[in-house]
Amino acid sequence: MAKRKRRVFTPEFKADAVRLCKSGDRTIAQVANDLDLTETALRAWVKRADAQAPKSATSNELTTPEREELAELRRKVKRLEMEREILKKAATFFAKENT
Structure with missing residues (x-):
């Protein structure tokens, strides 16, 4: 063939x-x-x-645009969590330096 x-x-x-x-x-x-x-x-x-x-209101399956949006939101959340941790460490560092 x-x-x-x-x-x-x-x-x-x-x-x-x-x-x-x-x-x-x-x-x-x-x-x-x-x-x-x-x-x-x-x-x-x-x-x-x-x-x-588009699915009915009872369906749990995501559409392609919803999956893309979810992936983007997860990336943003991860970045914001990293930024928050950096700011916490910086605040702790400067608080120790001032005492």
């Missing part, structure tokens, strides 16, 4: 392929075969679309 050349697809094409899978009348395997895609790639697109879609 010859190795297939890597292809690049537009976001619109991916969204249309996912929409075909979600319409319910065909399986992912059938849609992949019809569009000459690998099942693995199409399943990954569907999974990514599910993760990015």
Whole structure:
């Protein structure tokens, strides 16, 4: 079996392929075969679309923008905690120096 050349697809094409899978009348395997895609790639697109879609209020799964925001906030908290520790040590140092 010859190795297939890597292809690049537009976001619109991916969204249309996912929409075909979600319409319910065909399986992912059938849609992949019809569009000459690998099942693995199409399943990954569907999974990514599910993760990015807004969820109901009861769902605990984060969307991609929420994950990015969470990572940024965690970096900021870590930096602020380091800064606070430095300021505590400096305050202790200067307090000892003045006595």
